[in-house]
Amino acid sequence: MEQSKLDEIKAKYPRVRVVETAAGTLVLRAPTRVEWRKFKTLVMSDDVNAQVSATETLLFDIVAHPDRTAFGALLDQYPGLEADKGVQQAIKELTGQVSSDEGKG
Incomplete structure (x- = not known):
């Protein structure tokens, strides 16, 4: 991923995480409160x-x-991508479940 593209994404969404997976690079942004509520509703x-x-x-x-x-x-090629450890960690960080430096160091 080019740095200019990442900079463009960060300008639009200040809180993002870059995740390297078997499928390639993903950039995830923090969910809105409504998106997080939708997720919790589906889970429950x-x-x-x-x-x-x-x-x-x-x-x-x-x-x-x-x-x-x-x-x-x-996802068609890598159906287990959502279970990727890095993806799960990024979701936890972006939703405030853990701090971004928790477990490091």
Whole structure:
């Protein structure tokens, strides 16, 4: 990913995390309060399909790079991408569940 593209994303979304995965580089932005509430609602749903799709839905909401179409294609090739340790850590940091330096050092 070019630095100019990352700078452009950071200008639009000040809180982002760059995650290197088997599928390539992802840039995730902090979810809005509404997006986070939607995720929690899906997780707590009685509908098992909604529960299973909760993280994927959140990722589609917060992926800043690549675009949503390309991200969907990545998920077709790497269906377990949402369970990637780096992706999960980024979500925790961006939602305030852990600080970005927790566990380092």
